[in-house]
Amino acid sequence: MNIIYFANPNSIHDIKWISYFSAKPENSCYIIPQKHQLESASKEIHHRLGEANIHYVPPLGVFSIPRFFYTLRAFRQLKKIIKDKNIDIIHVLYGEPNALWALGKNYLGVKFFLTTRGTDVLVTIPDHFRNFSIQNLYVRCLYKKAFSYYDRIISTSLKQIDSIKKHFKIKCEPVIIRTGIDIPNADEYSDSLLPDDLKKRNFILMPRKMSAIYNHEFTISAFQFLPLEIKEDYVFVFLDADSEKRDYVQLIQELIAEQTDTEILFLPSQNQNELYTLYAYAKAVIMNPKSDGAPVSAMEAMAFKKPLILGPLEYDEDLFGKGVMRLSSWDEKELANKIRMAVTEEVEGMVNAAYERVLNLGNRSNEMSKLEKLYQEELK
Secondary structure (H helix, E strand, O other): OOOEEEEEOOOOOHHHHHHHHHOOOOOOOEOOEEEEEHHHHHHHHHHHHHHOOEEOOOOOOOOOOOOOHHHHHHHHHHHHHHHHHHHHHHHEOOOOOHHHHHHHHHHOOOOOEEEEEOOOHHHHHHHHHOOOHHHHHHHHHHHHHHHHHOOOEEOOOOOHHHHHHHHHHOOOOEOOOOEEOOOOOOHHHOOHHHHHHHHHHHHHEEEOOOOHHHHHHHHHHHHHOOOOOHHHHHHEEEEOOOOOHHHHHHHHHHHHHHOOOEEEEEEEOOOHHHHHHHHHOOOOEEEEOOOOOOOOHHHHHHOOOOOOOOOOOOOHHHHHHOEEEEEEEEOOHHHHHHHHHHHHOOOOHHHHHHHHHHHHHHHHHHHHHHHHHHHHHHHO
């Protein structure tokens, strides 16, 4: 199969989807990033894509609604790429704004797949339906038309499917395929990879990136309600201090500076082995985003048998039910109590239950094989 992915080369999750197929010699896989995504990708990322046999296609022209001439030119570019590389499938790996490329499906003459991830179909696209303006009315019509063209729509959570069915008339039944994880092996992490400040220390990990949607300020606000012995015994670890979202990083740095009685370590972004090492040695993992799908970071914590605390969102019960500590409301005191429970109470039964769930429902190889079957069915 020859497949083009509209995807972000900086996204570990996007690359996990693509690399499953690029590793197979019978497939040729190409990635079309947005211009700013390509410009922000490091040399290490370019090297990693090359090693994974994922080939770049130069970014297309802007999909412009007010300047539709530019969009028509981009469609012509894409048509030529499809012909030159004998493309069978175009797969969009995040719905906003790239779902709109399906508007050219009949002209392009290939199968179109869409994967939604959470915020795209739960927040940003539905905002065009909630807020009335002439522009939103036009954008809403374009998204409705685009979604109707997809041969297959895949979501990473049940809530996303509910939102899609609420807002769009589609010709296919959406299916659940989660990004999933590769169950970690012991040789993928080592205490030698731990930062010196964490060696022989108890710590609690907040693994999500620096973005306002991940709501790190809520987590920090709960620290004031923690018992003194936990503040004295634990380091609280945040990641992605080198994020390009400097305004949000600065906000978090300012909030950290105010926590004079709590030790907080703000680390730069981590590679996969470094991240696995943090999971392996953490005493608990916390994430409280404002919107979410089926987070890989949560599944990774479950795979390492770590107590996992999630916010009060509608996560899929089959995966994030039994074995996961869930908040009932956005209450800092409740979060502080969950942290206390995670590090002071017996959790072996809970984390073992979570591990079995992720083993059965979040295994990357199993999930990607489902997608492979969908590809093959559409190309028959």
